[in-house]
Amino acid sequence: MDPDLALLLNGIVSGLLLGGLYAAAAAGLAVSFGMLDIVNIAHPALMVAGAFAVVVISTATGIDPLLAAVLQAPLFWLVGAGLYSFYNRAFERRGDEALHGLAFFFGIMFIIEVLLVMYFGADQRFVEPPYAYVTWRLGDIDFPLRMLVPGAVAMAAIGALALFLKRSFAGRAIAGVAQDPEALRLLGIDPVRIKRLAFGISVALAGVAGGALVVVQPIDPWSGHVFIGRVFAICILGGMASLGGTVIAAFAFGVVENLTATFYGPSWSPAVAFGCLLLVLALRPQGLFGTAP
Amino acid sequence: MDSISRRALGAAVLAGAGLGAPTLAQPSGNPIRIGYSMSLTGGLAGNGRPSVVAHQIWAQDVNSRGGLLGRPVQLVYYDDQSSGAQVPGIYTKLLDVDRVDLVVSGYATAQIAPAMPIVMQRGMCFVSLLGAAVNNDFRYDRYFSINPIGGDMKENFAKGYFEIAARIEPRPRSVAILALDSDFPQRAAESARHHARRLGIRVVYDRSYPPTTVDFSPILRAIQAARPDIIFIASYPPDSNGLLRTAAELRVQSALFGGGLIGPQIASQKAQLGPILNNLVCWDVYAPEPTMQFPGVDSLLTRYREIAAREQTDLLGNYAPPLAYAQMQVLEQAVKRVGRLDQAALAADMHANEFDTVIGTLKFDALGEWVEERSLYVQYQGIRDGNLEQFRRAGTQVILYPERFRSGTFRSPYAPGGG
Numbered sequence: 165m166d167p168d169l170a171l172l173l174n175g176i177v178s179g180l181l182l183g184g185l186y187a188a189a190a191a192g193l194a195v196s197f198g199m200l201d202i203v204n205i206a207h208p209a210l211m212v213a214g215a216f217a218v219v220v221i222s223t224a225t226g227i228d229p230l231l232a233a234v235l236q237a238p239l240f241w242l243v244g245a246g247l248y249s250f251y252n253r254a255f256e257r258r259g260d261e262a263l264h265g266l267a268f269f270f271g272i273m274f275i276i277e278v279l280l281v282m283y284f285g286a287d288q289r290f291v292e293p294p295y296a297y298v299t300w301r302l303g304d305i306d307f308p309l310r311m312l313v314p315g316a317v318a319m320a321a322i323g324a325l326a327l328f329l330k331r332s333f334a335g336r337a338i339a340g341v342a343q344d345p346e347a348l349r350l351l352g353i354d355p356v357r358i359k360r361l362a363f364g365i366s367v368a369l370a371g372v373a374g375g376a377l378v379v380v381q382p383i384d385p386w387s388g389h390v391f392i393g394r395v396f397a398i399c400i401l402g403g404m405a406s407l408g409g410t411v412i413a414a415f416a417f418g419v420v421e422n423l424t425a426t427f428y429g430p431s432w433s434p435a436v437a438f439g440c441l442l443l444v445l446a447l448r449p450q451g452l453f454g455t456a457p
Numbered sequence: 458m459d460s461i462s463r464r465a466l467g468a469a470v471l472a473g474a475g476l477g478a479p480t481l482a483q484p485s486g487n488p489i490r491i492g493y494s495m496s497l498t499g500g501l502a503g504n505g506r507p508s509v510v511a512h513q514i515w516a517q518d519v520n521s522r523g524g525l526l527g528r529p530v531q532l533v534y535y536d537d538q539s540s541g542a543q544v545p546g547i548y549t550k551l552l553d554v555d556r557v558d559l560v561v562s563g564y565a566t567a568q569i570a571p572a573m574p575i576v577m578q579r580g581m582c583f584v585s586l587l588g589a590a591v592n593n594d595f596r597y598d599r600y601f602s603i604n605p606i607g608g609d610m611k612e613n614f615a616k617g618y619f620e621i622a623a624r625i626e627p628r629p630r631s632v633a634i635l636a637l638d639s640d641f642p643q644r645a646a647e648s649a650r651h652h653a654r655r656l657g658i659r660v661v662y663d664r665s666y667p668p669t670t671v672d673f674s675p676i677l678r679a680i681q682a683a684r685p686d687i688i689f690i691a692s693y694p695p696d697s698n699g700l701l702r703t704a705a706e707l708r709v710q711s712a713l714f715g716g717g718l719i720g721p722q723i724a725s726q727k728a729q730l731g732p733i734l735n736n737l738v739c740w741d742v743y744a745p746e747p748t749m750q751f752p753g754v755d756s757l758l759t760r761y762r763e764i765a766a767r768e769q770t771d772l773l774g775n776y777a778p779p780l781a782y783a784q785m786q787v788l789e790q791a792v793k794r795v796g797r798l799d800q801a802a803l804a805a806d807m808h809a810n811e812f813d814t815v816i817g818t819l820k821f822d823a824l825g826e827w828v829e830e831r832s833l834y835v836q837y838q839g840i841r842d843g844n845l846e847q848f849r850r851a852g853t854q855v856i857l858y859p860e861r862f863r864s865g866t867f868r869s870p871y872a873p874g875g876g
Contacts, residue, residue, distance in 0.1 A: 285769030
């Protein structure tokens with residue numbers, strides 16, 4: 165294969181695989197930020213907490229880290245539901261959610277990081293599933309399972325969520341609360357209960373994303389910082405409340421980053437990726453798959 | 458005051474007191490307070506916390522020997538959260554509110570430089586830890602650096618790496634240089650460019666990457682496409698791990714691969730990378746080789762490792778702890794020679810005399826850097842798995858440079874994915 169073509173194809177494939185990790189990290193935020201309008205800046209920190217929990221479970225029991233991530237999701241749902249209940253009582257009910265809510269989630273982020281460093285120390289933690297050091301090769305194109313398997317699990321989790329949102333009554337209620345909470349109340353549905361359910365789901369997804377993260381790379385309590393800008397950008401690029409849009413935006417973000425790094429140098433990657441975000445917002449303020457107000 | 462599990466550490470330290478040197482006189486009177494900021498949280502904590510453990514061991518040692526000037530020593534340190542912005546406030550508090558008697562630096566360049574204006578304003582003697590060429594701009598005559606790179610980083614840092622390259626047959630004709638967008642890695646890359654020019658080695662790839670990089674495969678593929686004979690990388694721990702794992706996935710092969718990667722020195726990375734490290738040539742400050750058996754270093758590391766396992770700091774402690782201990786030994790020996798806490802006299806003593814430390818004999822030049830640079834280039838050899846026990850023994854981190862510490866022969870190529 166022509167070396168330049170191989171570089172291009174590998175750039176696209178590795179970008180898609182990277183996009184799988186970004187999608188895992190951003191999907192939960194698409195629910196909390198996109199649908200519920202809650203600026204959960206602590207979402208990446210919750211993902212890192214999920215990754216540490218996976219390290220503990222996987223090390224203690226020997227089960228696959230991604231399976232551990234799925235198994236711990238209900239626990240993270242409870243954490244999310246509890247967080248939302250507090251947020252609702254302290255800020256949302258009083259109409260203070262904009263600035264005070266943001267400060268609240270900043271605080272949550274710092275508390276999570278400090279707790280992690282207190283319990284686990286500052287050193288990196290990792291897991292070693294047997295596939296982490298295996299790379300499939302198709303001609304000159306590489307598919308490292310370290311990236312491929314977590315991406316596939318993330319897609320499965322996001323697919324299950326999309327199905328739930330589309331097919332179930334509670335799922336449709338979540339979509340409804342994103343648009344008009346008062347209309348939901350007229351139907352006899354408590355919007356706070358639905359939002360609690362949805363926010364719990366978003367944190368459960370952060371727990372699953374943590375499993376993907378720790379398979380891809382070692383983690384420390386501050387690993388979430390790298391993702392804060394990216395996950396919000398992906399959410400906005402995808403169209404806020406659109407789960408499918410978030411996934412496509414994550415893939416696009418990964419491919420743009422990696423192609424730029426391959427051909428123009430890695431220093432340009434963030435600039436080009438975020439430049440694309442600005443361009444899209446200039447041309448289509450509601451994002452790629454959002455609907456105009 | 459911040460501390461890492463003071464109760465646990467204190468218990469270990471007290472337990473160790475009975476095993477150390479015979480106790481001389483009990484120190485008495487007001488303690489001599491030594492203040493500093495240290496990164497106990499944030500990105501630098503991986504080396505900041507082990508440094509504090511080494512400082513605590515030193516304090517226990519000194520106090521068990523009768524203290525300094527007959528007074529006990531007390532460490533006063535605050536967490537700077539790996540943020541340089543916190544550092545000036547911490548040193549102002551240490552000097553104005555806590556009224557410490559002496560100050561030293563926390564870990565690394567980014568935390569040392571912000572302390573300099575405060576320290577200089579108060580005329581304090583300042584022994585720093587692993588700061589790269591910090592005093593080149595300040596030119597403060599009471600600054601002393603515990604960093605093997607010496608005064609001229611551009612000349613010294615990559616010299617060993619390129620001397621190893623120059624001995625490879627056939628001689629390399631091209632190099633790829635990759636560095637993180639951060640102060641230390643950029644200075645390391647500048648040194649690599651300087652030596653490549655000096656040896657007539659063509660630079661075929663020269664790029665920086667941002668600290669937010671998650672996937673290193675496009676970078677390493679672009680390097681492979683440039684077909685360099687050798688590859689020089691300057692990176693920090695999270696990136697080093699990603700770069701080396703990706704190199705294995707992409708079957709990167711090079712006659713010489715490594716450089717200024719900060720990360721493989723740390724136990725958790727050694728454990729994860731295991732055989733991927735084989736034949737990597739990496740800058741380092743200490744390796745447990747027979748040529749580096751300085752008095753006291755083995756005992757220090759044994760005691761450090763007992764505490765590290767409980768405190769969840771770096772389990773081996775080969776990187777920052779020996780240097781952190783030496784940092785305090787320099788201060789201790791100067792105070793003992795001078796006999797009082799006069800900052801000018803302490804600085805004069807540090808310029809005039811040699812210091813016997815757990816990392817060997819040190820002497821400082823006019824800018825407070827080591828007169829004799831001692832950047833090590835070690836090559837990982839014979840690594841079988843992630844078991845840390847093998848890294849405690851000689852032979853796994855063979856010293857190739859400098860010649861006076863050389864403990865083995867160079868192996869080539871680096872081919873972590875099997876070539």
